[in-house]
Amino acid sequence: GAVVSQHPSWVICKSGTSVKIECRSLDFQATTMFWYRQFPKQSLMLMATSNEGSKATYEQGVEKDKFLINHASLTLSTLTVTSAHPEDSSFYICSARATGTAEAFFGQGTRLTVV
Amino acid sequence: EDQVTQSPEALRLQEGESSSLNCSYTVSGLRGLFWYRQDPGKGPEFLFTLYSAGEEKEKERLKATLTKKESFLHITAPKPEDSATYLCAVQGPTFGRGTSLIVHP
Numbered sequence: 533g534a535v536v537s538q539h540p541s542w543v544i545c546k547s548g549t550s551v552k553i554e555c556r557s558l559d560f561q562a563t564t565m566f567w568y569r570q571f572p573k574q575s576l577m578l579m580a581t582s583n584e585g586s587k588a589t590y591e592q593g594v595e596k597d598k599f600l601i602n603h604a605s606l607t608l609s610t611l612t613v614t615s616a617h618p619e620d621s622s623f624y625i626c627s628a629r630a631t632g633t634a635e636a637f638f639g640q641g642t643r644l645t646v647v
Numbered sequence: 648e649d650q651v652t653q654s655p656e657a658l659r660l661q662e663g664e665s666s667s668l669n670c671s672y673t674v675s676g677l678r679g680l681f682w683y684r685q686d687p688g689k690g691p692e693f694l695f696t697l698y699s700a701g702e703e704k705e706k707e708r709l710k711a712t713l714t715k716k717e718s719f720l721h722i723t724a725p726k727p728e729d730s731a732t733y734l735c736a737v738q739g740p741t742f743g744r745g746t747s748l749i750v751h752p
Binding site: 534536538566573574575576578623625627634635636637638639640641643 | 678679681683688689690691692693696698734738739740742743744745747
């Protein structure tokens with residue numbers, strides 16, 4: 533089956549610093565990747581959609597300058613949380629979809645804690 | 648705007664007690680309805696894709712069905728290891744809020 537690897541699985545950072553999260557499709561080419569945020573006992577909140585080689589499309593209310601998304605290759609997308617603050621603490625999950633397919637496969641998620 | 652509503656929000660079953668989870672959807676042209684399983688602290692795990700009314704798919708104790716307005720995830724003789732949150736989504740992707748299933752031994 534399709535495997536998506538997300539790294540790191542957890543990270544603790546100081547307020548004001550930046551954190552980068554990687555999402556890799558290991559056995560398929562992901563033309564589209566999605567980034568989600570999930571609060572405890574809540575469903576997935578789509579933050580942005582990125583297509584390889586193009587700028588990401590952000591959902592309403594998501595700050596582009598704070599959550600930088602790069603999708604430079606068909607197997608890698610990164611999410612950088614810039615100048616992180618405690619309210620950015622959350623579970624971040626990526627998913628990836630191959631060309632011509634409908635299914636998206638998820639990474640393991642990254643638990644971000646900003647102290 | 649695509650919409651997905653899942654019910655019930657939470658479901659408690661005894662081991663072996665079969666039941667169904669519901670996913671109602673509104674889309675302008677369905678290009679796929681997806682079921683995922685999510686365990687606490689992990690990313691969702693893909694289960695099924697359904698494309699057209701009348702389609703059914705099975706995996707172990709799970710069977711997903713689709714009509715023009717809703718999908719059901721039937722769980723037959725569940726075991727404690729089936730405890731998880733089950734998420735439904737349509738293209739977009741647009742996710743429902745999920746059904747939290749707990750199966751007691």
